[in-house]
Amino acid sequence: MAPKIFIDGEHGTTGLQIRTRMAGRRDVELLSIPEAERRNAAIREDMLNSADIAILCLPDDASKEAVQMVSANNNVRVIDTSTAYRVDPSWAYGFAEMDKEQAAKISSARFVANPGCYPTGAIGLMRPLRAAGILSDGYPVSVNAVSGYTGGGKQMIAQMEDQSRDDAISAPHFLYGLTLTHKHVPEMKIHGLLDRAPIFAPSVGKFAQGMIVQVPLHLDMLASGTTLESIHAALTAHYAGQDIVTVAPLADSGKMARVDAVELAGKDTMKLFVFGTPGGSQVNLVALLDNLGKGASGAAVQNMDLMLAS
Numbered sequence: 001m002a003p004k005i006f007i008d009g010e011h012g013t014t015g016l017q018i019r020t021r022m023a024g025r026r027d028v029e030l031l032s033i034p035e036a037e038r039r040n041a042a043i044r045e046d047m048l049n050s051a052d053i054a055i056l057c058l059p060d061d062a063s064k065e066a067v068q069m070v071s072a073n074n075n076v077r078v079i080d081t082s083t084a085y086r087v088d089p090s091w092a093y094g095f096a097e098m099d100k101e102q103a104a105k106i107s108s109a110r111f112v113a114n115p116g117c118y119p120t121g122a123i124g125l126m127r128p129l130r131a132a133g134i135l136s137d138g139y140p141v142s143v144n145a146v147s148g149y150t151g152g153g154k155q156m157i158a159q160m161e162d163q164s165r166d167d168a169i170s171a172p173h174f175l176y177g178l179t180l181t182h183k184h185v186p187e188m189k190i191h192g193l194l195d196r197a198p199i200f201a202p203s204v205g206k207f208a209q210g211m212i213v214q215v216p217l218h219l220d221m222l223a224s225g226t227t228l229e230s231i232h233a234a235l236t237a238h239y240a241g242q243d244i245v246t247v248a249p250l251a252d253s254g255k256m257a258r259v260d261a262v263e264l265a266g267k268d269t270m271k272l273f274v275f276g277t278p279g280g281s282q283v284n285l286v287a288l289l290d291n292l293g294k295g296a297s298g299a300a301v302q303n304m305d306l307m308l309a310s
């Protein structure tokens with residue numbers, strides 16, 4: 001019998017994109033609730049407990065409620081796309097490429113926390129450099145990023161697309177998270193293996209899907225002898241053999257004049273770049289992804305497949 005998958009929040013932005021990715025699949029059976037009943041707790045509880053894997057695409061509070069609903073039922077495994085459990089040590093962090101053991105941990109886990117979109121880029125760039133001893137203890141990391149507006153879910157999509165609303169946003173690009181307490185900071189610190197919280201400066205652009213995450217670094221504050229080439233070599237070695245996360249060759253990135261935020265829109269891959277001048281004193285590490293691809297729904301399906309394979 002095909003494993004049963006229930007997407008709680010299937011009519012929201014992340015949930016809909018997971019459904020689209022599963023549309024042609026015969027190896028799983030999708031359980032579904034009509035849109036009008038999406039907040040009916042009794043039906044949700046029944047669906048959650050009928051599933052082999054429940055994928056939660058809900059705000060944090062609703063996710064916690066859903067986890068409560070299945071806590072006594074060991075037959076249900078959970079992937080949560082919210083922020084609620086990403087730094088909870090009893091949950092597996094769903095970033096399969098972040099180190100060698102992670103895919104196996106996800107595969108055997110009952111509870112998997114899908115990473116945040118921005119942390120996927122930032123951790124993807126920083127963690128291999130921390131693990132290799134290149135990014136020094138105490139380094140004052142800054143993470144600057146721009147996301148497509150679908151990152152703000154149904155509400156921000158409406159604010160960006162319907163200019164007749166009272167709360168419409170007309171800016172083509174805006175900064176937010178100005179108090180420097182964005183909900184993704186703890187996740188970046190813990191899974192990025194940082195000993196000091198990064199300064200995180202997110203922004204949103206007037207495009208639906210896509211994301212650029214930047215981590216600029218001064219080479220003289222890294223491990224002695226670190227160069228643009230040695231950073232590139234460390235990232236390339238870490239992601240060798242991976243097809244979802246790849247590192248652009250220096251010969252290619254050295255010739256680029258621009259990075260296009262929407263280049264990977266609609267794809268579930270992430271591309272990493274090391275920019276700078278050979279022999280120079282600084283580098284800019286850049287991750288390019290779709291906030292709803294490797295940043296959310298694509299990663300959730302990847303994690304589901306790892307769990308189904310166990």
Ligand SMILES: NC(=O)C1=CN([C@@H]2O[C@H](COP(=O)(O)OP(=O)(O)OC[C@H]3O[C@@H](n4cnc5c(N)ncnc54)[C@H](OP(=O)(O)O)[C@@H]3O)[C@@H](O)[C@H]2O)C=CC1
Binds near residue numbers: 083
């Ligand atoms: N959008 C993105 O790029 C990313 C999103 N995420 C995470 O995914 C989760 C979902 O976000 P997103 O899809 O953007 O949000 P949306 O607002 O687009 O969708 C959320 C869905 O959950 C439903 N919902 C809300 N509260 C409840 C409840 N109490 N019971 C049942 N259903 C409920 C909403 O219904 P209603 O329409 O009635 O409000 C809506 O259908 C969030 O935790 C978010 O942080 C993670 C990474 C990236």
Ligand SMILES: CC(=O)N[C@@H](CCC(=O)OP(=O)(O)O)C(=O)O
Binds near residue numbers: 151
């Ligand atoms: C553009 C935008 O608003 N992005 C969201 C992050 C995307 C999201 O909600 O995802 P997580 O579950 O990973 O937090 C934010 O900054 O809160």
